[in-house]
Amino acid sequence: MDVTILDYKSGNISSVINSFKEVAKDKVNIEVTSDLNKIKSSDKVVLPGQGSFKSCIDGLNSITGMIDTLSEFALNNKKPLLGICVGLQMFADVGYEEVETKGLGWISGKVSKIDNKDGKYKLPHIGWNQINIVKDSKIFKGIENNSHMYFVHSYEFIPNDKSVTAATTDYASKIVCAVEKENIFGTQFHPEKSDKTGLKVIDNFINL
């Protein structure tokens, strides 16, 4: 099996690569690439994302044919895709970081700044927070409710259809921190930095 980690020059993906390689061992081939043909022939795709919503979308747009290839992979061929952090956020129709930016539109909704309740809550939301699993998602197999995951973000994804929400976390309000819509998965937290529980999420995705 081939799992492709998308390298579109948006932020630091070494930790994602290291964690997937750790979990995959020799059983699964982990490719790190922006080559469209390799993505097409891959079994699974990981879409990481760091920096701003706009910079990530710009990053995808800078590679001709990338968004079409990803859409075909996830929407037409319905192959498993995992978005991490801004990777998840880009599923939305629109993001409001820096300037209003059109998202991939795969899961209807928007990405807005977390309401910090007049400075009562610090932003970014950095550190270990517990997840409240609200849907029996395949990527949470064997993971207990209220497990700790590592977060770093100031913006949150607000889906229109709440049924895509797989988990929430409490910070200023209930923040959607994992989604599952058919073959499309996303985590706002960083499984690659969430120690053994995070590696389990990665393992679940690889073994889908």
Add this chain to the structure above:
Amino acid sequence: MLKNRIIPCLDVKNGRVVKGINFVDLKDAGDPVEQAKIYSDGGADEICFLDITASNENRDTIYDVVEKTSKKCFVPLTVGGGVRSIDDINKLLNCGADKVSINTAAVQNSKVVEDSSRKFGSQCIVVAIDAKRKDDGWEIFTHGGRNPTGINALEFASKMEKSGAGELLVTSMDKDGTQSGYDIELMQKISSMVNIPVIASGGVGTLDHLVDGIKSGASAVLAASIFHYGTYSVNEAKEYLASKDIPVRI
């Protein structure tokens, strides 16, 4: 609920730990990779490396250390010490660091903070502030605490937040190494003034000091010596904080 973080710090010089865990049964007590792994297995919420390598020709040793550590530890790794430019930051991130802490360079030219947070995201830019009491306030120092700057620490903290820092690592130079507790007033002043997380550093000698640090408003507490000399394990520290009703990840 978001938990308060405990961050053990390892001082690394020429690729070797000079202040880390002092365990007798370690195969190689000077190996930062092995020590970081012990910390992460022991419940550390993040790991911090402070590179204190003095000579330029040995500076590259830290890259090798970061690369090896990031393949074994799956908690966030912050690396600081001698970070001068966007290039240095890029190199550390590519080796597997999750955050980079900037001290002298941020004071000399705040554009480094602006540019790097825009390029890599605020989440990976930590500004390290070394502050010392002077008159009614605090003055910041650069070059590992050697050079006074005449700059007020509170004003500088606010400026760094505006420049795009994701977190502030605040070290009291008066308290560092004394094991008499954090400079609580400094931590309170800075964390109530900025809206980004503050990591308290400098002066921890007992577990109560960690409690005081969190109560001062810091989101995370950094310590080296109490873990280094094996006085307490990270887990013991967490159990203690939990017993004082401070939310931690156990």
